[in-house]
Amino acid sequence: MKPGSPLSYSIERLASMASLLILLAAWFLGGLRIADQQHQQLASLLPASLSLQQTAADRFAVVTKDGQQHGWLTLGRGNGYGGTTTLASQVSMSGQVQQLAVLGIKDTRSYVDKVVDAQLIQPLLGQPLSAAINIDAISGATITSNALLHAVAAAHDNARAALDGRPAPKVASSSMTLGWVDLLAVGLFVAAIGINRSRHRHKTRWQWALMLTALISLGFLSAALFSSSTLGMLIAADWLHGLGCYTPLLLLTLTLGYLLCFNRNLYCQSLCPFGTAQQCLGKLGGAKAASPKHSLYRWFPRLLLLTALSLGLYYRNPAGFSYEPFAILFGFTGSLTLFALTVVVLLTSLLIHRPWCKTLCPIGPLTEYLMFNKNWIRKTLKSRRRRARRIASRTLE
Incomplete structure (x- = not known):
């Protein structure tokens, strides 16, 4: 089945609607699950007496x-x-x-x-x-x-x-406070827009300078890159109750907004620390560009992201089901499985250009999903306008 064929397009539409329904169901069932969970947790802390x-x-x-x-x-x-x-x-x-x-x-x-x-x-x-x-x-x-x-x-x-017999202290309402990392992230994103729109002869050098700055600041210094868990937090609206760090959510919001407006994914191209790390290793090893052709490489990352988001919404813990190896590389912490995955990705990066980005990275499926639905809505509206014009012209005749 070729991508772009009528059958493929129909399958994509069904998958898009099914994904939305699965996420809604996970969110709803998760709400039912935790309705009385806290009371049970508290009761379990005490002896029967x-x-x-x-x-x-x-x-x-x-x-x-x-x-x-x-x-x-x-x-x-x-x-x-x-x-x-x-x-x-x-x-x-x-x-x-x-x-x-x-x-x-x-x-x-x-x-x-x-x-x-x-x-x-x-x-x-x-x-x-x-x-x-x-x-x-x-x-x-x-x-x-x-x-x-x-x-x-x-x-x-x-x-x-x-x-002391006093009322419970009032809990201060959570407010979004921006630190230096947040301001730097916004500045880097603005710089990415300027560099990508530029036609200067040193554009490639500026691009590399931006990527290396993001690698050091957003990667090794602050580990503030976004992941599938950030998307889960955005969907679950956890940010309304306050976060310890808003930088990943800020980067995700800027990336999605620019993608929907201009059809360009600036984050992966210019700011992703993990992508830059792979690209640097690729320069050292003379990595070759490779684009997987089999449909498995399109559908498996989609199913993986959908599974992680669904479990995160159901258990109300998106970060608990994040599968990216970022913590190993930039935080030097994580499970043995993620350590092994990180080593495999980094070694493969010496031979293949950005292997993680082209296989398991959740940003690819997210980008495809948003662009597919954007084009689907546009085609639907365009078709309806054409139908309305035809009906109007027949009425005049």
Whole structure:
């Protein structure tokens, strides 16, 4: 079946509609799944002799079977890389921290594992609420660490208020704050627009300077490149509740906006750190351009992206199902499987021009999906206008 044939076009339309329905179903079923999940999680933290009585938002009294209050259980939240981190803290009536439990965390699994292995919040157990939280963030997982520490601080503020008989502290509304990396990302994107529109004789040199700047700043210094999890966060609207880092979402939004307006994917061409790393290795090894012809190379990345997005929406954790090897190369953390995948991609880059970009990268399927639907809508509107003109001309006759 040749691409562009009537049968292929019909299959593409069915796949487009089916993908949208699958994502909607995953989002809806995921909402049903988590409706009572938090209550079950909280109940599982206590022995059978104790129970919870909610007294305010994010605040529960821990009581015995005979109605005597045993302590308090409060919730706190912090903004992580992939969304909100939620933590429960159980304290005694004397103000001693008895238990800390992470109820939900939406960051990439490799960074979460790094924080868990370091036992970041373990030193707080058994300490009084009056003790200051003097814990440094874990290097290489700073945003995840800070989100967890902020959640602990919020839970303890709530617990102190409960012990003093005061209302729960008001949670400050999340607002988007831009840092130097965000401003740099916008500046690099604007530079990419200018360079790609330029006809200067040094355009190629400028292009390489831009790519290497993005490789260092967005890659090795900040690891702020977007991935399939960023797309999942955008669809799930996790950014409305606050994020620890907005740079990937900002880059994704700029990329999609420019793509829909001008049919050009500037990010992959000029800014993607992982793409630049592959291209640099290709220069060293004399890599040859190769374009896979088999339909498997078109449909497998699409199915992989759809699966990752669906699972991320269902479990409300897009970052937990990200499959890109970015964390290994730029954060030096990740699973053995991703490490092996990274090594294979980098070695293959010496022989083949950007092998990841042409096989498993989720940006390709996303670009194809958006452009296909844009052209489909345009053709449909154009066909309707033609039909309306024909009907109008027949009426006049």
